[in-house]
Amino acid sequence: xxxxxxxxxxxxxxxxxxxxxxxxxxxxxxxxxxxxxxxxxxxxxxxxxxxxxxxxxxxxxxxxxxxxxxxxxxxxxxxxxxxxxxxxxxxxxxxxxxxxxxxxxxxxxxxxxxxxxxxxxxxxxxxxxxxxxxxxxxxxxxxxxxxxxxxxxxxxxxxxxxxxxxxxxxxxxxxxxxxxxxxxxxxxxxxxxxxxxxxxxxxxxxxxxxxxxxxxxxxxxxxxxxxxxxxxxxxxxxxxxxxxxxxxxxxxxxxxxxxxxxxxxxxxxxxxxxxxxxxxxxxxxxxxxxxx
Numbered sequence: 085x086x087x088x089x090x091x092x093x094x095x096x097x098x099x100x101x102x103x104x105x106x107x108x109x110x111x112x113x114x115x116x117x118x119x120x121x122x123x124x125x126x127x128x129x130x131x132x133x134x135x136x137x138x139x140x141x142x143x144x145x146x147x148x149x150x151x152x153x154x155x156x157x158x159x160x161x162x163x164x165x166x167x168x169x170x171x172x173x174x175x176x177x178x179x180x181x182x183x184x185x186x187x188x189x190x191x192x193x194x195x196x197x198x199x200x201x202x203x204x205x206x207x208x209x210x211x212x213x214x215x216x217x218x219x220x221x222x223x224x225x226x227x228x229x230x231x232x233x234x235x236x237x238x239x240x241x242x243x244x245x246x247x248x249x250x251x252x253x254x255x256x257x258x259x260x261x262x263x264x265x266x267x268x269x270x271x272x273x274x275x276x277x278x279x280x281x282x283x284x285x286x287x288x289x290x291x292x293x294x295x296x297x298x299x300x301x302x303x304x305x306x307x308x309x310x311x312x313x314x315x316x317x318x319x320x321x322x323x324x325x326x327x328x329x330x331x332x333x334x335x336x337x338x339x340x341x342x343x344x345x346x347x348x349x350x351x352x353x354x355x356x357x358x359x360x361x362x363x364x365x366x367x368x369x370x371x372x373x374x375x376x
Contacts, residue, residue, distance in 0.1 A: 153246030155238030158254035159227020177372035184257035271313035279352035280306040
């Protein structure tokens, strides 16, 4: 089920594309300040960054086919934050949490479509700021009761041209361009790819009374994050088989593992922390100040 976004957002919404008068003023300001290179205006890349500072994977001339579909899962209630406002709509590091992810994926040339899966109660009338990205590549989907239902809803909304599917949790707003690129690049080889970090703490297994049973060898243990990227046919089959069997999982890679599909980890980033509880907002604000 989907809600198509209009190319022109409702009256009164703030756009990243601004009026002609504003643009003319901006260009005059550039002329006044001498923001040019060899006598020419600096070319602008996606995200309004100077071309020379844009990572290679975000540049149109460096990109391959536009065949990546992104499902941003934002259909949770966020009840553990203790706030009435939906967690994914709260502001963190200068903008609403969900908007961080939408803009990060829309900066990429190879992304054909981003599906923002929202709770049914708000999907028909999403907050105006959601349109502060590339609305031509944005679709709002309706989430389900469980995370797997929401991801499946997003899969059903993807266009036929999509060959690689990226699933990302809106609760990880500070995902890096490098991590996104790494999982997509790996998925293009035919395997699923999970952003993850090696476990560095000593792990203890305990019984029901809190007594330590054993120390767990951490040498081969990794903490899974998102984004996770998949060849489309692999992800679709994994979800179909899980739905038929009545199986749910906390991440999509587990459904692929269940069928014996190859799944590999690529190194993620501490910046991709998951905002789960109220105190995590302050942590995310602090991490956002640290350069990548």
